[in-house]
Amino acid sequence: MQSEKQYIELYEQCREMIKGHANDVMNSCRDAAFEDFKRLGFPTKKVERYKYTDISALFKPNYGLNINRLDIPVDPYEAFRCDVPNLSTSLYFVINDSFHNKVLPKKELPEGVIVDSLNKVATEQPELVAKYYGKIAKSNEDGITALNTMLAQDGLFIYVPKGVVIDKAIQIINILRSDVDLMVNRRVLIVAEERAEIKLLFCDHAADDRNFLATQVIEAYVGDNASLDLYCLEETHAKNVRVSNVFISQQANSRVNHNVITLHNGTTRNRTDLVFEGEGAECNLCGCVIADKNQHVDNNTLIDHKVGHCQSNELYKYVLDDDAVGAFAGKVLVRHGAQKTTSQETNQNLCATKTARMFTQPMLEIYADDVKCAHGSTVGQLNDAALFYMQQRGISLKEAKLLLEFAFINEVIDKMQLEPLRDRLHYLVEKRFRGELSKCEGCKLCK
Structure with missing residues (x-):
């Protein structure tokens, strides 16, 4: 419990300070979450997930x-030049865990739509935030x-009221900024009410x-006939x-597209729990x-799949080089009574070197008898015959590997609904495979 100890002592010593810079809605869950953390601690490798x-x-x-809550000086509009052209209705920034409200986009969102600081909205409209905050993400689990x-x-x-459709995507830039080693704890609450539609890029x-x-x-509530x-x-x-x-959390006849793209990182652990x-x-x-x-x-x-007549599709692809380690574990749970469920889960992986490692574990757990469910995974290396064929036609070995890797990963990118994002990712992925940092010209970040 050595790792947990420092956070337990931190909270006990700084409890009032933490609460003093937050709001009643977030504070109402805080002490219970602390007790849950003391009981659960950090999950070990013995925990299946x-x-x-x-x-x-x-x-x-x-x-x-x-x-x-000391102010960290940064002008993201001056520093950041990496936004995708013609993609966003508005461009917003979160510095570490704080919504940047000093300079906001000039273009207004539809009436009733909120894109703002969670702390601010929970202070000014506590009943709205309290209805959803902490209801999907359970700290006791x-x-x-x-x-x-x-x-x-x-x-x-982020709040989209009933019946409101936002045509173009909203882009949120999360910037980590500090002069010292820093831990950031960011909370995101997304609410799309009945028949609402929104596209978000983080x-x-x-x-x-x-x-x-x-x-x-991130907690996302998607209402009846809504789209996220x-x-x-x-x-x-x-x-x-x-x-x-x-x-x-998806309600009746709703639609969700959730895409996770990791282009450059150190250590990343992403968990996604979706409930019909x-x-x-x-x-x-x-x-x-x-x-x-x-x-x-x-x-x-x-x-x-808590209820019947729902459809889920899952596709994850990895390209691993050098000594990189990848892991994918995906479980589809079909509960009693969830008849007419359709589900397809696929994980495909490419290890470009003998030292790269991939762990894959697709799972189905089915308690209904009238379903169509399938899952599968593959782990392989580049096709030697294809590499030889391409070299015979004057393509260098390095370029041949790049083309095969690029074609492999493109299946995921091509499924994305936002055309400007697809085009941008094609460009970034190619640069990434060529060993270049994915920087945009004029950007002062990522140097």
């Missing part, structure tokens, strides 16, 4: 925390969620060459540790990972 990542080791170093709930002081609140970047540890909990497209792109650096838990609460709903979970050197990427998913 965490068997491929040593969580305690990630949290063992001594990181600084901005509990007193997971130590990471409990830790985030007890320490998070701010984050992002981009994670690190502005400084420091050791960062970022925990993130959620794209999460990580492009940080080798000193960054990211532990992200995404919890999605109403019949007729559909979800598509996709992920693509490109990792090399000593990078580690672990994606763990759970799709819970």
